[in-house]
Amino acid sequence: MTKWLPTLKTATPEEGYDLAVKMARVAVKMTQPDAAIRDRLRPEYAEDSTALIASSQVVATHFATVAAANDYWKDA
Amino acid sequence: MTKWLPTLKTATPEEGYDLAVKMARVAVKMTQPDAAIRDRLRPEYAEDSTALIASSQVVATHFATVAAANDYWKDA
Amino acid sequence: MTKWLPTLKTATPEEGYDLAVKMARVAVKMTQPDAAIRDRLRPEYAEDSTALIASSQVVATHFATVAAANDYWKDA
Amino acid sequence: MTKWLPTLKTATPEEGYDLAVKMARVAVKMTQPDAAIRDRLRPEYAEDSTALIASSQVVATHFATVAAANDYWKDA
Amino acid sequence: MTKWLPTLKTATPEEGYDLAVKMARVAVKMTQPDAAIRDRLRPEYAEDSTALIASSQVVATHFATVAAANDYWKDA
Amino acid sequence: MTKWLPTLKTATPEEGYDLAVKMARVAVKMTQPDAAIRDRLRPEYAEDSTALIASSQVVATHFATVAAANDYWKDA
Numbered sequence: 001m002t003k004w005l006p007t008l009k010t011a012t013p014e015e016g017y018d019l020a021v022k023m024a025r026v027a028v029k030m031t032q033p034d035a036a037i038r039d040r041l042r043p044e045y046a047e048d049s050t051a052l053i054a055s056s057q058v059v060a061t062h063f064a065t066v067a068a069a070n071d072y073w074k075d076a
Numbered sequence: 077m078t079k080w081l082p083t084l085k086t087a088t089p090e091e092g093y094d095l096a097v098k099m100a101r102v103a104v105k106m107t108q109p110d111a112a113i114r115d116r117l118r119p120e121y122a123e124d125s126t127a128l129i130a131s132s133q134v135v136a137t138h139f140a141t142v143a144a145a146n147d148y149w150k151d152a
Numbered sequence: 153m154t155k156w157l158p159t160l161k162t163a164t165p166e167e168g169y170d171l172a173v174k175m176a177r178v179a180v181k182m183t184q185p186d187a188a189i190r191d192r193l194r195p196e197y198a199e200d201s202t203a204l205i206a207s208s209q210v211v212a213t214h215f216a217t218v219a220a221a222n223d224y225w226k227d228a
Numbered sequence: 229m230t231k232w233l234p235t236l237k238t239a240t241p242e243e244g245y246d247l248a249v250k251m252a253r254v255a256v257k258m259t260q261p262d263a264a265i266r267d268r269l270r271p272e273y274a275e276d277s278t279a280l281i282a283s284s285q286v287v288a289t290h291f292a293t294v295a296a297a298n299d300y301w302k303d304a
Numbered sequence: 305m306t307k308w309l310p311t312l313k314t315a316t317p318e319e320g321y322d323l324a325v326k327m328a329r330v331a332v333k334m335t336q337p338d339a340a341i342r343d344r345l346r347p348e349y350a351e352d353s354t355a356l357i358a359s360s361q362v363v364a365t366h367f368a369t370v371a372a373a374n375d376y377w378k379d380a
Numbered sequence: 381m382t383k384w385l386p387t388l389k390t391a392t393p394e395e396g397y398d399l400a401v402k403m404a405r406v407a408v409k410m411t412q413p414d415a416a417i418r419d420r421l422r423p424e425y426a427e428d429s430t431a432l433i434a435s436s437q438v439v440a441t442h443f444a445t446v447a448a449a450n451d452y453w454k455d456a
Contacts, residue, residue: 005394008452014081017099021106023397023443027436030401032426045429046108049121053130054433056103060137061440063099069452072084072145090157093175097182122184125197129206132179136213139175148160148221166233169251173258198260201273205282208255212289215251224236224297242309245327249334274336277349281358284331288365291327300312300373318385321403325410350412353425357434360407364441367403376388376449 008069016070020062024055084145092146096138100131160221168222172214176207236297244298248290252283312373320374324366328359388449396450400442404435 004026010016032038045051067073080102086092108114121127143149156178162168184190197203219225232254238244260266273279295301308330314320336342349355371377384406390396412418425431447453 005397008393013084017081024436027439028432031432031435037427041429047113049117049127051429051433052104052107053127053134055107056100056134058436058440059103060134064141065444065447067141089160093157123189125193125203128180128183129203131183132176132210135179136210140217143217165236169233199265201269201279204256204259205279205286207259208252208286211255212286216293219293241312245309275341277345277355280332280335281355281362283335284328284362287331288362292369295369317388321385351417353421353431356408356411357431359411360404360438363407364438368445371445
């Protein structure tokens with residue numbers, strides 16, 4: 001999982017959002033490195049609205065950081 | 077779902093709030109891409125006050141970012 | 153629900169707090185537009201300390217944004 | 229409950245913390261205005277570690293705002 | 305519990321982190337002032353991973369404030 | 381556990397992310413200092429999607445602080 005986050009700069013807000021999603025997922029991978037277990041958990045939480053909303057919250061927190069790093073893409 | 081977030085700029089705080097709502101929902105879609113499952117989950121969490129409040133929290137986090145991106149619409 | 157958020161500016165911190173409460177509630181309304189259902193949920197969560205605290209958290213997040221928009225009412 | 233928040237300025241970080249605690253509680257009062265019900269809920273959540281930690285989270289969020297409003301009491 | 309927070313300034317990030325831990329705990333004490341009850345709750349939540357993670361979240365929020373107050377110890 | 385956080389500066393965003401993960405874990409250790417108990421809890425929460433997502437949220441909050449401390453690695 002080296003070199004997965006070389007920079008916080010993205011060309012557009014949408015790419016920044018995708019990066020935030022990635023950043024949210026990497027922490028899960030680092031706490032549960034076993035892909036087989038993650039694959040087993042995935043269908044469960046993907047049908048659990050509480051888990052889906054909690055995931056969205058993590059994305060929102062990372063997106064705030066990515067947006068600040070890009071000066072909110074004001075020049076875009 | 078391409079080109080759903082071309083900019084964080086909005087004309088008014090209210091449009092910024094609507095954008096924050098959209099941003100909160102997109103992460104859910106990305107984690108649960110199956111629209112049929114999302115449709116099934118929706119009535120459940122829409123009648124669950126904990127889920128409603130948690131959704132509102134995600135909106136609040138995104139709105140903070142959108143507001144900063146618009147310099148709080150100080151010139152509006 | 154148009155024109156409910158014309159500006160983030162308020163005269164005092166207290167009015168800013170009231171605005172934050174309103175902002176927290178609007179997201180709930182947007183997710184659950186049916187007033188009859190919301191009225192049914194209200195007594196439940198108003199007697200559930202976890203839900204009350206979670207609501208207070210959303211208000212705190214919005215208040216941070218409103219306060220920043222008003223430069224913390226430093227001139228008040 | 230008028231005039232409970234005339235300013236975010238406090239003389240010290242500690243007074244700022246006390247203000248943050250107050251700010252966290254007011255939202256609960258606004259959602260559950262019935263003091264008798266709040267008094268009934270209080271012993272329950274005061275012995276529930278999850279609720280205590282969640283309350284502490286709300287205080288932390290408000291304290292961040294109060295601290296920024298006071299420029300972190302750098303001159304104190 | 306007077307004079308427990310005279311300043312947000314610390315010499316190092318590590319001392320700032322310790323301060324954030326203290327700040328997270330004080331709110332719990334203020335909501336549950338009875339030390340005997342807190343002592344009874346402690347072993348429960350200290351073996352509850354959800355509670356441990358939630359506590360860590362409060363610390364993270366306070367640390368953000370302490371770090372900003374110290375300009376991120378950039379001169380350290 | 382002395383000298384575990386000498387600085388918030390890191391060479392890259394990725395090292396900053398690793399630091400945020402460490403910062404999230406230290407608070408857990410400080411609340412539950414018994415390594416044997418933590419080891420017992422670990423497999424439980426590592427297979428609990430709610431706990432995994434909550435952990436990711438703590439990392440996101442710390443990462444925001446680390447990123448700000450590094451001026452978002454804009455010069456990297």
